[in-house]
Amino acid sequence: MSYSLIATLMFSSMMLLLLTGQRVFAVIGFVGATAAVLLWGTGGIEIPFTAIIKVMKWYPLLTLPLFVFMGYMLAESRIADDLYKMFHVWFGPVRGGLAIGTILMMVIISAINGLSVAGMAVGATIALPELLRRGYDKIMVTGVIQAGSTLGILVPPSVVLVLYGMIARQPIGNLWMAGVFPGLIMAALFIAYIAARCWLQPTLGPPLVKEERDQYTFGEKVALARAGLIPLAIFLSMTGLFLTGVTSLVESSAVGAVASIIAAWLRGGLNWTVLHDTTRKTLGISCMFFWIITAALCFGAVFDGLGAVRSIENLFLGELGLEPWQVLVLMQFTFLGLGIFLDDTAMLVIVAPLFIPLAGALGFDLVWYGVLYTITCQIAYLTPPFGYNLFLMRAMAPPEVTLPDIYRSVFPFVGIMLLTLLIIGVFPETATWLPNYYYSK
Incomplete structure (x- = not known):
């Protein structure tokens, strides 16, 4: 199977999974990580792991x-x-x-x-x-x-x-x-x-x-x-x-x-109510963006490799x-x-x-x-x-x-x-x- 066909398959799989209503970061990260393992074996798991470390740094x-x-x-x-x-x-x-x-x-x-x-x-x-x-x-x-x-x-x-x-x-x-x-x-x-x-x-x-x-x-x-x-x-x-x-x-x-x-x-x-609500909303938004960035880096790394x-x-x-x-x-x-x-x-x-x-x-x-x-x-x-x-x-x-x-x-x-x-x-x-x-x- 050619790399172009693999890339097309990854993209179409991602779009199909998005239609199921799953969270965006979960779909993107899952497709990227799965493709990495299928293409390069157990060593491919390093790609999503590296993406997480990159976000943390x-x-x-x-x-x-x-x-x-x-x-x-x-x-x-x-x-x-x-x-x-x-x-x-x-x-x-x-x-x-x-x-x-x-x-x-x-x-x-x-x-x-x-x-x-x-x-x-x-x-x-x-x-x-x-x-x-x-x-x-x-x-x-x-x-x-x-x-x-x-x-x-x-x-x-x-x-x-x-x-x-x-x-x-x-x-x-x-x-x-x-x-x-x-x-x-x-x-x-x-x-x-x-x-x-x-x-x-x-x-x-x-x-x-x-x-x-x-x-x-x-x-x-x-x-x-x-x-x-x-x-x-x-x-x-x-x-x-x-x-x-x-x-x-x-x-x-x-x-x-x-x-x-x-x-x-x-x-x-x-007051404590304002501080609590502000912190809770900030945590929710920040976690969502962090997961999205991690998933995007993982998916992008596989695409670059192909x-x-x-x-x-x-x-x-x-x-x-x-x-x-x-x-x-x-x-x-x-x-x-x-x-x-x-x-x-x-x-x-x-x-x-x-x-x-x-x-x-x-x-x-x-x-x-x-x-x-x-x-x-x-x-x-x-x-x-x-x-x-x-x-x-x-x-x-x-x-x-x-x-x-x-x-x-x-x-x-x-x-x-x-x-x-x-x-x-x-x-x-x-x-x-x-x-x-x-x-x-």
Whole structure:
């Protein structure tokens, strides 16, 4: 049996087992470990064992639980409530202002968390009821919250970019810097769309009534603005120390975790219940990612040993005669297709052994490609029928927001994400300039 046929058999077996509903990491790891033993005998068991040891020795991986802890601590201690109240007061008088403020809040939440689920939880439980109560169109604001929450996996410190960096063996700091401008571009396009739509159709996002605007004095508005200083101070304490070289990446994540505890204590939101819930949720998320990374490394090692990447490269460039950029477009369309049925981590684990080495072999910058992958994941989060955020929204939304409403709400924002994907693809410097500039210094 040829190595190409073995690789095809491995991939098809993995897809078949995924249809049984088993956990992604268990399927990937099982197929990789079984193939290693069948191909190379008892010595093949060293491959999954080596993958586990590699994960245990991966010092930068400590950033993952620390950043997750920081995000959950700020969410559980209700600091996000203060943040939304600030945006409510300052942006409420503008048409669509509360929706615009919600996007800005999502950017800040993303910058202190790195997970989509945290932004979704804050938006659905705090922003959505307030927006509906004030007469905002339920379809538009449902889309706003779902789209805004996806910024958590692009704006640093993105946990998905950490996972990508570990599998692609790329510096996490470079990936985070590469995600800054694309994340801000996408957020700006979201805001421009909301502002334009509410200007043309004022009933979609009515401003606050004059009586409510006048109930806050300027001094009270300034006091509320201080709510945004806590997350900003935490973010600057992490990134500032790291970018100036005072701390390493792991040390910066530890600074952020400690700063979140101090912020919760200063607000009066720190107690044993908050600490217990935060720690429990952090453990659950971290263990899931660790198992996924281990399984991906095991499966990828077997694929590399079989030469599957070289076979696919020869197929596309040699036999089919495609240009590298045409192969890249096909790869992204594959991600978009898989995103209809799978979440971001499942997509990364399934295609990482093929696409990441292939992108490098074709001459593409793997840091830039990581941003393209992450944007595609954002689209996958919102794409029916599986879209992860669609089901989260259905679970958290009030009864008047139906599943058809949720599906209809995402299409304009998916279009904006596709536009951003095109911008980053055509102009790679939007992602690569910042890390190249910083590290050249």
